[in-house]
Amino acid sequence: MTTDFEVFEAGDVRLHSGETLADARLAYVTHGTLNAAKDNAIVFATRVGGTHAENGYLIGPGHALNPERWFIVVPNQLGNGLSSSPSNTPAPQDRARFPAIDHHDNVALQRRLMTEVFGVERLALAVGFSMGGQQAYHWAVDFPGAVARLAAICCTARTTPHTEVFVEGLKAALTTDPAWNGGNYDAQPRAGFNAFARVWAGWGLSQAFYRRRGFEAMGFATVDAFLTDFWEARYHAADANNMLSMLTTWRASDVSNTAAHGGDLTVALGSITAKTLVLPGQTDLYFPPEDNEIETAMIAGAKCRVIPSDYGHSAGGGANPDDVAFLDAALGEFLQAEA
């Protein structure tokens, strides 16, 4: 478990659901230095099952998010095990009793971090991959004056019915293991996580990736070795209640489900003033580019650039150096231009 992070103690926080999360904690790391004008800050939110550590692929000299130029803040999403989560919150909000989190909650905490701790009123960029990109969308909708640029990688602003079904399949695979025990487990539901991993394996890359046996280049000789040694291994350190919390947040992701926008996606996305770049993966099976084209058309001036890759959803997450190079170039150019 990563321990090299800071924590913003936010106190009791009223959630989007109306419930209060006691002693909310937002874990984060920073890269680079905030300038005097406080106009070089980037928020790069985290993916499902990931921490700030997984966001390194776009950060560093030579990458789009260069700490020599930008002040990059990576906030861990609620439920990921570092920020307030089922696994680290005391009773009565521990384990399966941890309240349902909405991305509006994630970005509200992140906004407080940026203003209260750093005095940053406006981000140069809100960016993220997958659930991290959903958070970036929520930044742009919930705080329209506070985001100069929005970049959303392999995600949608509102979860589609197909992705709801995909997420429910993952949840079912995990919770069918009785070791889960309604969240009151001593040891992790290992069989459940293995089934969960095997289900995700089919969705996380593309048919084309598997057709050319792309797993061989990743060091796995057979389909079965890839399933066991890559996919199952991927969740060996995961916590089931944390994962389920994040999946619930994912399924509920909707920038428009607020009093301000009344569930109208056109109105919510139409309210975005940030300069917007949408980066779908060409072969993403659960965030297919068609969904991004629909949403992009609702955002004034938004551009959509498809990552030309057979890595499916994983194209946006750092799995493939060519895709990282594409993202670095696209984001670098986007950051160069005036917002």
Next chain:
Amino acid sequence: MTTDFEVFEAGDVRLHSGETLADARLAYVTHGTLNAAKDNAIVFATRVGGTHAENGYLIGPGHALNPERWFIVVPNQLGNGLSSSPSNTPAPQDRARFPAIDHHDNVALQRRLMTEVFGVERLALAVGFSMGGQQAYHWAVDFPGAVARLAAICCTARTTPHTEVFVEGLKAALTTDPAWNGGNYDAQPRAGFNAFARVWAGWGLSQAFYRRRGFEAMGFATVDAFLTDFWEARYHAADANNMLSMLTTWRASDVSNTAAHGGDLTVALGSITAKTLVLPGQTDLYFPPEDNEIETAMIAGAKCRVIPSDYGHSAGGGANPDDVAFLDAALGEFLQAEA
């Protein structure tokens, strides 16, 4: 359980694996009348989890498989609960001890049925959907002189790595339920089947189908109602060992894995002499048309006609009247032409 079927008692059968299946039984139904020349016979094999009853959508006056013209035999695939299966085979080959079945075994039995019972040496058409189509491919490769026409709907001749992963996800979801108990259950693993169904729900239709909320037109108001009342309900009468037997057959499907063809798909498909029509679903997520284009190029003179549908894999199975009309027209034309 359907009881209106005939049974071909095949005796002890040596399987592709080398194992012997004792007292093998092939359950089947027929439609129409075999003509004097015995040249109007069609074999229409069954899908995973289906029996002959699910094949009715293309059979009847007004359909491509018209019993007034054709003698249509629908053999139930091994493992489906009517032909020899884990659920109906006595010890020592009962339950999880039922031997692994290969499609070469399915079509060898079907070939015996056609010759020994009906005296049919050559089919006018071998056809099937999904695992049924895999069997049709095996007919054309294993008995090249015995098949005038081959029509394969939403399937491939050899299972691709991506589909292997998909099938392993299904198996994991089902068997993670400890009620499965290695196949020695008293009651069906209900939780496992529900997880299995929820996983399949994301794959069985397309993103486009879900995007337009196609489940509403099918009578389900919400995603959750569709998951519970359609997908979970779909497996309420299923048997876990039977399902796992068929999934094993599916994953192993490969027309080329014989002594004659040595695992060389190009050689195996190149040996087909049947006039061939391949019918992929445009949005099929586990048998995507790209795989069919690759295989079609290996079959002399084969034609590929894509079903223009957002029903995903289900486009080929009778779920959507427009797709059935497309198949009826395509197969009708195919049967009209000289073989």
